[in-house]
Amino acid sequence: MDLTHDDWSAVWLTLKLAGLVTVLLLIVGTPIAWWLARTRSPLRSVVGAVVALPIVLPPTVLGFYLLIVLAPSGPVGRLTEALGLGALPFTFPGLVVASVFYSLPFVVQPIQNAFMAMGARPLEVAATLRASPLAAFFRVALPLARPGLLTAAVLGFAHTVGEFGVVLMIGGNIPGKTQVLSVQIYNHVEAFEYAQAHELAAGLVAFSFLTLVLLYRFGGARNTSGFGS
Amino acid sequence: MSGLSIRARLPLADFELDVDLALPGRGVTALFGASGSGKTTVLRCVAGLARAAGRVEVNGEVWQDDARRICLPTHKRALGYVFQEASLFAHLSVRDNLAFGQKRIAPAERRVSHDTAVELLGIGHLLDRSPDRLSGGERQRVAIARALLTSPRLLLMDEPLAALDASRKQEILPYLERLHDELAIPVIYVSHSMDEVLRLADHLVLLEQGRVRASGPCRELLARLDLPIALGEEAAVLVDTTVAAHDEAYQLTRLAFAGGSIQVTRKALAVGARARLKIQARDVSIALAADNPSSIVNRLPARICGFAPAAHPAQCLVRLDAAGTPLLARITRLSKDQLGLVEGMAVVAQIKSVALVG
Numbered sequence: 001m002d003l004t005h006d007d008w009s010a011v012w013l014t015l016k017l018a019g020l021v022t023v024l025l026l027i028v029g030t031p032i033a034w035w036l037a038r039t040r041s042p043l044r045s046v047v048g049a050v051v052a053l054p055i056v057l058p059p060t061v062l063g064f065y066l067l068i069v070l071a072p073s074g075p076v077g078r079l080t081e082a083l084g085l086g087a088l089p090f091t092f093p094g095l096v097v098a099s100v101f102y103s104l105p106f107v108v109q110p111i112q113n114a115f116m117a118m119g120a121r122p123l124e125v126a127a128t129l130r131a132s133p134l135a136a137f138f139r140v141a142l143p144l145a146r147p148g149l150l151t152a153a154v155l156g157f158a159h160t161v162g163e164f165g166v167v168l169m170i171g172g173n174i175p176g177k178t179q180v181l182s183v184q185i186y187n188h189v190e191a192f193e194y195a196q197a198h199e200l201a202a203g204l205v206a207f208s209f210l211t212l213v214l215l216y217r218f219g220g221a222r223n224t225s226g227f228g229s
Numbered sequence: 230m231s232g233l234s235i236r237a238r239l240p241l242a243d244f245e246l247d248v249d250l251a252l253p254g255r256g257v258t259a260l261f262g263a264s265g266s267g268k269t270t271v272l273r274c275v276a277g278l279a280r281a282a283g284r285v286e287v288n289g290e291v292w293q294d295d296a297r298r299i300c301l302p303t304h305k306r307a308l309g310y311v312f313q314e315a316s317l318f319a320h321l322s323v324r325d326n327l328a329f330g331q332k333r334i335a336p337a338e339r340r341v342s343h344d345t346a347v348e349l350l351g352i353g354h355l356l357d358r359s360p361d362r363l364s365g366g367e368r369q370r371v372a373i374a375r376a377l378l379t380s381p382r383l384l385l386m387d388e389p390l391a392a393l394d395a396s397r398k399q400e401i402l403p404y405l406e407r408l409h410d411e412l413a414i415p416v417i418y419v420s421h422s423m424d425e426v427l428r429l430a431d432h433l434v435l436l437e438q439g440r441v442r443a444s445g446p447c448r449e450l451l452a453r454l455d456l457p458i459a460l461g462e463e464a465a466v467l468v469d470t471t472v473a474a475h476d477e478a479y480q481l482t483r484l485a486f487a488g489g490s491i492q493v494t495r496k497a498l499a500v501g502a503r504a505r506l507k508i509q510a511r512d513v514s515i516a517l518a519a520d521n522p523s524s525i526v527n528r529l530p531a532r533i534c535g536f537a538p539a540a541h542p543a544q545c546l547v548r549l550d551a552a553g554t555p556l557l558a559r560i561t562r563l564s565k566d567q568l569g570l571v572e573g574m575a576v577v578a579q580i581k582s583v584a585l586v587g
Binding site: 121122124125126127128129130131132133135136139140143144146 | 276277278302303304305308309310312316318319320329330333334375376379
């Protein structure tokens with residue numbers, strides 16, 4: 001192995017980014033998934049579409065608009081400046097924010113599916129056993145949705161590891177700060193360093209493959225109906 | 230105020246549910262009716278799982294009163310609910326399923342102990358299992374115990390046996406009967422099985438298209454000819470008897486009731502014990518006099534009090550009064566005319582067989 005210092009820092013940065021983003025995605029995505037699974041509001045389709053947009057949009061489009069919104073002159077940028085957080089583009093926090101948007105659908109959808117598959121019955125049962133709606137959510141809905149949450153976490157992590165376009169638009173290519181694995185591979189290829197590109201790329205392939213194997217073994221064909229039937 | 234009072238109006242897909250019920254505050258009330266008559270919806274309104282306009286009061290506790298803008302959410306109503314299908318939490322063991330509701334009740338309000346419920350439903354050997362390792366009948370018994378452990382003031386049961394096959398039903402019914410005999414918790418039991426109603430119910434509510442067709446003590450309602458239950462194959466009456474004596478020589482047991490007595494094959498019951506008999510209309514025939522020889526042991530003098538058409542046009546139902554005990558007989562219209570049966574006539578009811586239903 002002849003990975004450079006920049007390669008290693010890209011690997012570390014990528015893992016840090018993906019880990020942090022996965023935690024944030026579960027915290028943000030679970031309530032959204034819950035709402036989408038249970039609401040009868042006419043806004044459901046609109047919110048669902050917004051969440052799913054990153055699946056169909058080219059990452060460059062998403063990154064471009066995030067850049068504009070988060071830039072010091074943009075609406076969110078002005079807010080972060082006023083709060084003393086500074087501008088987010090070309091920083092690690094900026095990458096985190098962008099990645100959360102970018103990977104959101106991959107987290108929301110498995111959780112939403114798990115909540116929809118269990119239906120309302122387990123919550124009704126919990127209510128007849130004196131559980132408040134909050135207790136029913138934490139003691140019944142979340143444990144029953146565990147396979148969905150696991151799938152969501154794995155997909156969110158893997159998807160963040162693999163992102164490229166959004167990172168390039170919003171984070172640039174700053175070693176140690178925003179230079180993640182996928183960008184580093186691109187750098188190597190640009191410089192005709194195919195051997196090093198290979199090492200990183202093959203590592204990613206192996207990682208993704210293993211992730212999916214584990215996912216299919218433990219997360220896939222699980223009973224998510226909520227009742228052992 | 231003692232008793233259950235349920236008033237609910239709710240538009241459904243095909244009709245409007247509109248019931249106004251005053252039910253006894255103890256014993257088992259059966260909500261009986263065809264599929265889609267609104268039985269389950271009534272139960273869900275009582276539980277607060279469906280929101281109807283109206284009022285729900287359970288032995289003095291008001292759970293809903295639109296006039297006073299009161300509507301307790303389900304988890305604040307002291308009820309137990311047994312759903313039609315297994316509703317155990319798959320992520321919890323049987324023990325943790327049982328504890329799920331019980332631990333949410335203040336210790337001072339726990340009137341049913343863990344041991345009582347476990348013993349009553351016979352699930353002691355299942356406690357450490359996961360729900361998916363239980364049979365359908367076992368699951369339903371655990372669900373009933375789990376509901377009891379919340380010390381409910383009202384137990385709601387939505388066709389708890391409907392998803393089970395006949396032998397599983399027979400496995401659970403005795404537990405339900407013990408529930409009825411040993412716990413002073415009023416039960417509303419939704420069913421479309423006349424057999425279950427006959428075994429368990431004290432009070433019967435007949436629902437039709439979201440409306441109450443009749444409501445009253447089980448025995449009285451069953452003997453009425455104007456209700457659709459009389460039309461079916463299952464037309465029957467219930468007779469509450471006490472064990473009067475045993476005849477060891479012929480291995481018979483004599484059961485006494487207001488209108489006389491009936492002998493059945495020797496039962497392992499103490500003299501003085503209560504026994505409920507189901508007498509099906511198709512097992513009762515009519516003779517004009519008691520002195521004609523017959524192999525039928527049980528022959529009761531009775532008076533004809535009315536006729537009604539039966540399901541098949543060849544037959545009719547005869548309502549009889551045996552010294553205060555109503556009976557139903559199903560005979561052919563041909564025999565009715567040949568015997569010249571008319572209202573008020575004194576006849577003999579010949580009872581071919583009876584079933585002990587608890």
